[in-house]
Structures are given as structure tokens and as C-alpha cells.
Amino acid sequence: MKEKKKTTHAILLITLLILLAYSNTFQSSWQLDDEPNILLNTNLHISELTFEQINRAMRAHPSSPEDNKLYRPLPCLSFGLNWYFGQDKVFGYHFVNITLHIVTAWLLFLTLRLLLRIHYREKKNSHLIYTAALLGALFWALAPIQTQAVTYIVQRMASMAAMFGIAAIYTYLRGRNADNGKQKFFWFFLCLLLFFAALGSKENGFLLLPSFLLIEFAFFRHHITKKQRISLIISVSFILIAAALFVRYGLGHSPFSFSNPVSFLAGYDTRSFTLSERILTEPRILLMYLSQIFLPLADRLSFEHELILSTSLFSPWTTLPAIAIILSLIGGSLIFLKKHPLICFPILFYFLNHVIESTIFPLELVFEHRNYLPSLFLFLPFGVWTAHIIYRAPHATKFHRGTAVICATLFVIISGQATYTRNMAWATEGTLWTDAIKKAPNSARAARYLGKWYQQLGQHEIAYRYLQFSLKKYKNDPSPEYARKTSLNQIGALHYDRHENKKALYYFNKCLDSDQYSTICLRNRVLVFLRLNQPEDALRDAEILIEQYPSSIAYRYLSALASYQTEDFDAALNMLKTIQNPFHDQQVMQLTGLIFFKKKDYKNSLLFLKKAEGLYP
Numbered sequence: 001m002k003e004k005k006k007t008t009h010a011i012l013l014i015t016l017l018i019l020l021a022y023s024n025t026f027q028s029s030w031q032l033d034d035e036p037n038i039l040l041n042t043n044l045h046i047s048e049l050t051f052e053q054i055n056r057a058m059r060a061h062p063s064s065p066e067d068n069k070l071y072r073p074l075p076c077l078s079f080g081l082n083w084y085f086g087q088d089k090v091f092g093y094h095f096v097n098i099t100l101h102i103v104t105a106w107l108l109f110l111t112l113r114l115l116l117r118i119h120y121r122e123k124k125n126s127h128l129i130y131t132a133a134l135l136g137a138l139f140w141a142l143a144p145i146q147t148q149a150v151t152y153i154v155q156r157m158a159s160m161a162a163m164f165g166i167a168a169i170y171t172y173l174r175g176r177n178a179d180n181g182k183q184k185f186f187w188f189f190l191c192l193l194l195f196f197a198a199l200g201s202k203e204n205g206f207l208l209l210p211s212f213l214l215i216e217f218a219f220f221r222h223h224i225t226k227k228q229r230i231s232l233i234i235s236v237s238f239i240l241i242a243a244a245l246f247v248r249y250g251l252g253h254s255p256f257s258f259s260n261p262v263s264f265l266a267g268y269d270t271r272s273f274t275l276s277e278r279i280l281t282e283p284r285i286l287l288m289y290l291s292q293i294f295l296p297l298a299d300r301l302s303f304e305h306e307l308i309l310s311t312s313l314f315s316p317w318t319t320l321p322a323i324a325i326i327l328s329l330i331g332g333s334l335i336f337l338k339k340h341p342l343i344c345f346p347i348l349f350y351f352l353n354h355v356i357e358s359t360i361f362p363l364e365l366v367f368e369h370r371n372y373l374p375s376l377f378l379f380l381p382f383g384v385w386t387a388h389i390i391y392r393a394p395h396a397t398k399f400h401r402g403t404a405v406i407c408a409t410l411f412v413i414i415s416g417q418a419t420y421t422r423n424m425a426w427a428t429e430g431t432l433w434t435d436a437i438k439k440a441p442n443s444a445r446a447a448r449y450l451g452k453w454y455q456q457l458g459q460h461e462i463a464y465r466y467l468q469f470s471l472k473k474y475k476n477d478p479s480p481e482y483a484r485k486t487s488l489n490q491i492g493a494l495h496y497d498r499h500e501n502k503k504a505l506y507y508f509n510k511c512l513d514s515d516q517y518s519t520i521c522l523r524n525r526v527l528v529f530l531r532l533n534q535p536e537d538a539l540r541d542a543e544i545l546i547e548q549y550p551s552s553i554a555y556r557y558l559s560a561l562a563s564y565q566t567e568d569f570d571a572a573l574n575m576l577k578t579i580q581n582p583f584h585d586q587q588v589m590q591l592t593g594l595i596f597f598k599k600k601d602y603k604n605s606l607l608f609l610k611k612a613e614g615l616y617p
Helices: 002-021 034-039 051-057 073-086 090-120 123-142 144-150 153-177 181-199 203-223 226-250 263-270 275-294 319-336 341-352 380-391 398-424 429-439 444-456 460-472 480-497 501-514 519-531 535-548 553-565 569-577 586-598 602-615
Strands: none
Touching: 002 090, 002 123, 002 398, 034 073, 034 153, 051 073, 073 090, 073 153, 090 123, 090 144, 090 153, 090 203, 090 341, 090 380, 123 144, 123 380, 123 398, 144 153, 144 275, 144 398, 153 181, 153 203, 181 203, 203 341, 263 480, 275 319, 319 341, 341 380, 380 398, 429 444, 444 460, 444 480, 460 480, 480 501, 480 519, 501 519, 519 535, 519 553, 535 553, 553 569, 553 586, 569 586, 586 602
């Protein structure tokens, strides 16, 4: 009963402190990838809880809507349910994200406590184990670097993968520590389900399998026979193969290809860095992450970081020392893993779980949310060290113990305050990108999003300056050609808003000169052509869009609108008839009513216009 009471107190304390640290985020706005992944991803927009819509939501790839493969199905389903209950209101999304963070912190506390019990195997250390586990969980949960995984709505994908990941590790430890075969089977079967849940949240859940082996070598190497070790390796190998097949053939957006294992390298064609530059630069980034984790200052966190690419071991000079430090940390941890598992395991777990996102794959160089799962155990040594001073250090005086308690308490307070402060930057697009451009003055992306922000505010002159700056600095972007096209499109959209149609057309044409199938520029050029009364040109572009996205309501509507403008009312009506579920779209109903009016079918015209009015009074 006493143990349950202590656990309840720990869970309540973790919950309270996380809610305080994240209390200013419930109305934080949508940001960056939230738009294509959630707001514009109509496959996610569940309106009825039917199997068809739920299944569609679990396959809602933002850039491949026609792909029928699962795409991070569990986070996508949760976004779909958020949409069902609250549409685009941010409160519900943040509520779920913070709840996931709280549950992950609870599971981390339980896992750390179990891990320490396995390590010490002494009942007399209960106070030390409890304190060390609680501090390790609190330090991790309140670290300000976690804000990008929690407050940035779309990064629920990363936080869900971590939640299922730590749950899988907990059940693995329970199974490993179970007394009989039935219990072992139950916990290991549950662990397997949680592993696939992590994998269904984000692909880096794949790294849980080698993490289990790391746990074996760190904490069970003295308690396993040679036969059991061989059985474990065979079991993990089979699961590894099953997981690889699941990722490759069951999930969309997979970097793996059995027929061409290096096919992912084609992604570097659109990047501003090469494979070798990425490999050389990442060690410096990993050390930067570690400094951000252990030095909880909000000012050191940003969505954008100005980095000098490492082009050789000596350029910049910090490249070789960074590689040497990381190799020393990994090598030293492998050597001393047997003797000091509580220190070496967290280090090895951290670098192991950065293998997918911080090595050879052509992802962007830096994102702070990538540390959410890898950093789970990093604060364990500090929790243990503090607890040792309080409970076991033979020469510790009351002063030493009091100092340890005060320092731990201050670190929790400082971390929580830094998290709260950092979350203020996420309040709006304006605050986030203003913060980003202060810390990375040459960021094309930050300038582009600030331009978009000021454009929405109607401050067109400021918006134009930022957008022109983003166009000038586009080569600094991780995806230069995409950045250039986006900047050209936004400048064109700015002119379109100001009814400067010829200037808008100039920028959309310039965008399409570099990519004739750019969806957003084609769509906007259709709008300009319609405004300039050039419906034939609008119809040509609309047909290209429909060819790319056959099920898109928006592009079929634009094609019908262009036909309507040419007074080919039958063609316009036939196009509208090809739209699935048209009666839920106000614009489609309105245009249908106008077509029937032009055809002098006033009865049907009135019927459809009333339907449009009912959808949007």
C-alpha cells in the first residue's frame, strides 16, 4: 500500500509540473508542417465514425493522397479523431499532445524505477530508487528541448513513437523479470504489440529492437545462459525482418527498398548538402543537442539554426574534435558498460536512437524534436547521483544532502520556467518565426513564413520585404529549389491579394519555369487566369492539376469554373458531376446553381443555391 501511495504521489507531481510548464500552449497556433499534414490533408478530416473514414485517415499521406499504404497510422488516426471532435480548433490537439507527454513521463518513471531495481537487486535501496527514478523522469519531462515535440502539433508522431517505445521497454523489463512462463509470455506479447505501435507512429520506432539487445547486455548479461542468448538473438532477428517488411510494404513514406538499398540517396538531389557533408556535420549537431539538453536555457532553442556545413575533417576545425568526442563517448561506454551500466547505457541508447535521423538519410540537418525518444534515459545518472548523495554517500553531511536537494529542486524549477518561456515563442506564427530569424538571421524559411504572416495581417510592404529576402537567401534553405518556388509563389500571391494581376502572373510563371508541375503555382495561376478573363488558359492548367490529383474536389471545381467562364455550361456541369460527395461543398453547390440559372432551369438553380446557402449561411 505504501508503494502504491508513493507511486501515486510521483504521478501526481509529474502531472502537475508538466501542466504548469505547458499551461501557456493550449491556444498556440498551427505551424509549418501542421498545414499540409493536418489542415489541408482532407483524408484526415473525419466527419463520421465509419470504417471507411477511419481507414482513410490511417492512410492520409500528406504528399501522396492517392497512395493506399498506411502512413504513420496511429498519429494520423488521432489527428482524424481530433478533427471529428473539434475541426481546426487547436485546443483539442494540444490537450492530446500534452496528455501524451504526461503519460510518457509516467511510463519513464516506472521504467527507471524497474531498471534500478533490476540493477541494484537490494530492497534497502527503495528510497534511493524512487528518488532517482522520479528525478530522472522530471528532468527529462521538463527539459525545454522537448517543447518542439510537444507544442508543435504535428510532432505528435515523434511523441507517440516515444510513448509506445518506453511502454515497450517497460513491458520488456517486466517480461525479463517475470517469475513464470505465463507472465513472461503476457509481457513479451504486449511488448511486441507496443513495438509495432511505435513503428506505426514513426519509423524510428524500428530502433527499439537493437535497444532491447542493448538492455540485455547492460543489465542482464550475468543472468542469461548461452542458449538463452542465442534464442534471444534469433527472436530479435525474426522480429527485425518482420518489422522491415512491415515498414517497406505496409507503410508509405519508407526509406527502405530491398531491390535498391541505396535508393534513398536520390533525396540528396534536392538538398543543399551532400551525403558526406551530412555525415561530417551531424556529430557537431549531436553535441549541440546534448548542450541544449543539459543546459536548459530557452534562448538556445530555435526552429532555425545557422550551421556551417562540414566539408572536410578540418573545415570547420570543430568537425574532427566533435567526431572524436562522440567516438570516445561510444567507445568508452561500450568498454565500461559492464562496470557502469547506469552511465554507459543512457549514452549508448541516445546515440543508437539517433541512427535513423542523424546519419545517412537525406533529412534536414537539425530538428530539436529528434531528441525526444533518444534522451529518455540521459538524466538517469544525474538522478542516481543526487539520490546517492541524499541516501547513501558515507561521508555526506547534512549540508551536502541539503545542497543536493536544493540543487535538484532548482534544476526542476529552472527547467520548468525555461520550458514555459520557450513555449511563448510557439504562440503564433509571428512569434515563432520572429524568434527564429533573430537566432538565424539568414534563414530563408523564417523570412518566408514571416512574409506569409505579415501578408495575412494585411501589412503588405513588410511582407514583401521578407519575401524578397527569402528569395534572395533561398540557397540557405535545406531544400533550395523548393524554397525558391515557394518564395516565388508567395510573392505572386501577395500581388494577387493586391489585385496586381500581371505582376502575380509574372511570379507564378517564373515559378513554373523551374517546375512546370508545381501544384501550388499551377493552382494560383488558374486563379489569376480566371481573374484576367483567360478561361482557356485556366482550363489547361486545371486539367494538369486533375491529372496529378484525380480525386481533388478543388481542382475539378476550378476546371468547372473555367468552363463556366467560357460559357460551356454543359462541360462545367459534367465536371461537377464527377466530384464525389458534392452536396457537402458550398462552392460546388453554388456554381451548380449558377449553371442551371444560365441554362434557364430556375427550379434546379433555386434548389442548389438554397443548398449552398444552408452550407454557408
